[in-house]
Amino acid sequence: MLNQEITDPSVKDCMVKILKPDPELAEFVRMECGKENWEGIVTRIWPNTKYLDVIVTGAMAQYIPTLDYYSGGLPLACTMYASSECYFGLNLNPMSKPSEVCYTIMPNMAYFEFLPHEPAGFTHDSTPKLVDLADVELGKEYELVITTFAGLYRYRVGDILRVTGFHNSAPQFHFVRRKNVLLSIDSDKTDEAELQKAVENASQLLREFNTSVVEYTSYADTKTIPGHYVIYWELLVKDSANSPRDKVLNQCCLAMEECLNSVYRQGRVADHSIGPLEIRVVKNGTFEELMDYAISRGASINQYKVPRCVNFNPIMELLDSRVVSKHFSPALPYWTPERRR
Known part of the structure; x- marks a missing residue:
């Protein structure tokens, strides 16, 4: 059906010639999308799909499990490296593993x-x-x-x-x-790659519960004494009867801390200048709301990326209003002082 906001008669007449109702296809799509389980939805609706053209390098690697879930494990082709400023390079081996993707610069x-x-x-x-x-x-x-x-x-x-x-x-x-430092409480500095690695390390604990982290962001809470890292997680729970419990999510906090740099762990263990890491689980759809908010403020839908660190009050209020549970690291991460010769 043509959008009612289109009122130009010539455009409407032209589109009527192209748009033809297909009740059988519409019913098929409605039935597939109406099912509770969306695993493999891409190949269920488009069975001839051969691969997904995606960007899965850097922080975008976060989306690989989600893409595998919705596509049924289709190959991921990462073809080019570009930004709004210009095109930079091409991946001459587009079907390589995401961790092995490299780009040839186009001079x-x-x-x-x-x-x-x-x-x-x-x-x-x-x-x-x-x-x-x-x-x-x-x-x-x-x-x-x-x-x-x-x-x-x-x-x-x-x-x-x-x-x-x-x-x-x-x-x-x-x-x-x-190149940016996302989180810092004292002398610690945690960048995007390190935070991504910590999230991946912690999410391994969720696999046995058929659960994954579909989106996340963070901020350094310095209002508490000592300050601590807060990580917002939106989870994809595929089996609600076997969802991860509080104890598991608390262990996820510790798993993240174990993966952070030695300066952070020294602050936790020896200096006591950093408090236990906190994970706040938010409702499903929270990060879509965050995107809608950013677009309403002028962000480009084509260029929008989930911020990996936030400190803007309206965004913080939105995230905190969607929190369903809070979890803290139950122990200190491993750390030993470096020996000096």
């Missing part, structure tokens, strides 16, 4: 430069110099800097890339993470 898309990225805790006396595309070194990490035909000059994209090889003379990169 005709923009002028590419690279800022050497030092690991956390590394100090350098001078500011690193920009490296040209032809001078990057295998195995090293860089922050991407672009100059585009549209007028951006030496724009720091904020992506950290690792050189994995070369195709002819063009370097190939693995997307590592966004």
Whole structure:
């Protein structure tokens, strides 16, 4: 049925010639979508689907279990690396495993430069110099800097890339993470990649309950003494009769802490400057509401990504109003002081 907001007679006449009712197909879709279990819904409605064209590098790896669930395990093709600024590169092996995806930079898309990225805790006396595309070194990490035909000059994209090889003379990169510190209470610094790894580590405990984390975000709560990390989880529970109990979710908190860096664990164990990590489980659909709110404030639906860290009061209020349970780490994570020679 044509949307009633379309009132132009010429458009309506044109669309009437194209749109033809198909009651049998409509009933089939209605019946499939009306079932309680949506596992494999993609191939149930579109049985000829061969693969999914997706982005599953970096923090987007979070969605792999969800994609597998709804697609019935279809192959995931990660074809290109791009942003709203310009296209960066192509994956010449699009059917490779998500963890092995690398992109070959297309030098005709923009002028590419690279800022050497030092690991956390590394100090350098001078500011690193920009490296040209032809001078990057295998195995090293860089922050991407672009100059585009549209007028951006030496724009720091904020992506950290690792050189994995070369195709002819063009370097190939693995997307590592966004360059940003998401969470910090004291001297600890937790970035997007580390938080993602911690969530993945904790979600392993949910597998025996046929449950997965479909979405998450976080914030550093410094109102408590000591401050602590708060992680919001939206769960996909496939068997409500076997959903994870409080004890399991408490252990998920500890599993996340065990996966965080030694500075964080020192703050928890030795300095007592960081409190137990907290997981707040929110109602299903909460993150869709968060997206709707962002779009209502002018965010592009094509560019929207769930923020992995939040501190904007209206967003915090929305999330907290949807919390169904709270869980805390039941013990201290493992940590031993480093021996100095």
